Amino acid sequence: MRFLDTFFDGAVMARYLPDLISAIWVTLYLAVVIVAAGLALGLALACLRTLGSKWLNVPIIIFADLGRAIPPLVVILIFYFGLPGLGITLSGQLVIVLVLGAVLAAFAEEIFWAGLTSLSAGQWEAGRATGLTFGQTLFSIALPQAVRLAIPPLVNRALAITKMTALGSVIGVKEILAVSSSAQSFSGSATPLTMAALAYLAIFIPVVIASRLIERRFSWSI
Amino acid sequence: MVKPPVLEIAGLEKRFGDTVVLKNINLKVREGELVFVIGPSGSGKSTMLRCCNRLEEPTSGAILVEDAKITDIARRDLDKMRMKVGMVFQGFHLYPHMSVLRNVMLAQIKALKRPKDEAETRARDMLERVGLSEKADAMPSDLSGGQQQRVAIARALALDPKVMLFDEPTSALDPELVGSVLKVMKDLRREGMTMLVVSHEMAFAREAADRVIFMDGGLVVEHGSPEQIFGDPQTDRLKAFLSRVSQGAE
Numbered sequence: 384m385r386f387l388d389t390f391f392d393g394a395v396m397a398r399y400l401p402d403l404i405s406a407i408w409v410t411l412y413l414a415v416v417i418v419a420a421g422l423a424l425g426l427a428l429a430c431l432r433t434l435g436s437k438w439l440n441v442p443i444i445i446f447a448d449l450g451r452a453i454p455p456l457v458v459i460l461i462f463y464f465g466l467p468g469l470g471i472t473l474s475g476q477l478v479i480v481l482v483l484g485a486v487l488a489a490f491a492e493e494i495f496w497a498g499l500t501s502l503s504a505g506q507w508e509a510g511r512a513t514g515l516t517f518g519q520t521l522f523s524i525a526l527p528q529a530v531r532l533a534i535p536p537l538v539n540r541a542l543a544i545t546k547m548t549a550l551g552s553v554i555g556v557k558e559i560l561a562v563s564s565s566a567q568s569f570s571g572s573a574t575p576l577t578m579a580a581l582a583y584l585a586i587f588i589p590v591v592i593a594s595r596l597i598e599r600r601f602s603w604s605i
Numbered sequence: 606m607v608k609p610p611v612l613e614i615a616g617l618e619k620r621f622g623d624t625v626v627l628k629n630i631n632l633k634v635r636e637g638e639l640v641f642v643i644g645p646s647g648s649g650k651s652t653m654l655r656c657c658n659r660l661e662e663p664t665s666g667a668i669l670v671e672d673a674k675i676t677d678i679a680r681r682d683l684d685k686m687r688m689k690v691g692m693v694f695q696g697f698h699l700y701p702h703m704s705v706l707r708n709v710m711l712a713q714i715k716a717l718k719r720p721k722d723e724a725e726t727r728a729r730d731m732l733e734r735v736g737l738s739e740k741a742d743a744m745p746s747d748l749s750g751g752q753q754q755r756v757a758i759a760r761a762l763a764l765d766p767k768v769m770l771f772d773e774p775t776s777a778l779d780p781e782l783v784g785s786v787l788k789v790m791k792d793l794r795r796e797g798m799t800m801l802v803v804s805h806e807m808a809f810a811r812e813a814a815d816r817v818i819f820m821d822g823g824l825v826v827e828h829g830s831p832e833q834i835f836g837d838p839q840t841d842r843l844k845a846f847l848s849r850v851s852q853g854a855e
Binding site: 503505506508509510511512513514515516519523524527528531 | 658660684685686687688690692694696698699700701702711712715716717757760761764
């Protein structure tokens, strides 16, 4: 009984459910924007890297290495509490999207790039030898194969980073963890945290299942 | 009357850093001719072939395809030229994520700008020509090596090339699959396709080649009819190469 009262208190649940539902929307919205922006930027950077220009590659590699090396929370705090010192004030949501989007882009660039470099040179040569331009070879031949190789690690990384939207709780973003943890303080019950855990599961289990379907859709036998 | 050369290589030189890979190569391939290039590995045969569509950039010298000097073409204008020079690789290099039919259609649509239905008709014709019309919807991984190489030949032919380059087309194949690829090449020759072939298939060279070129150390060492090259080799290098090949060492 004590277990149920602590983690599954019906009255507390009913009271905080509306707040939590709006927090779910915030988390979902942040996750979608971060994944879309991060993957698009990572893909664009990996494509730029195939051009083989030192002037492009050095900044891309520095960006990817920094993005993967720095804990996102540090950058989030710097952006949110540091930038106002320069007269730049960003909303908590914007900081979360910028930082986590950039971190995902850093990982995604490396994952796409690994996929592109794993293709045999013969694939490029076959495309170019039949008169395709560099761009046509990249988009019709190299990228589809690289993306297929990239999907499993990308899904893992995208999941890991979208779960980091919970870091928004430290800069006042009203996402799932922030709302449930303040509800926990007010109510003195752990139930809102249980609700948060269930909400994360409700969001991410379907994503994991969808990712399996995508992997199957993009696979072909070698 | 002597037919005009479709492919002409004049004074071709290729260096990788300080290493000279090709020295003063001169060669004409006339319309409808099958010219065979033999020589030990590392002799520069493949590099010469790859210079002909500038997958490898020549260091100096000229390459002409139907009087168009392809060595003068700006890099960004290479794509049109490459459609005129069909290339078949040792490793086939079919696109694994596309059906056989799409493999043969892709460059027609993207590079030649052929309408899709026309490209499909052409692709099916070419697949029939290499004896694989029933495999149009298969994926490359469902095919044997010999079948994959025939699809690669169809992919190049679909672009109406003026000359076909074959870079050791049967070297990666199991012995029992070699014949099917050579048969397609013989058919092409009968139909009048101009071909430059790097290969170790000596029996095929004797039977089908108009001329044979022996390369060693980046040079054309001997040049003649198959009877001359195989029956009456003049240089010690060619004699040594032929005896190594007949013992199965190459």
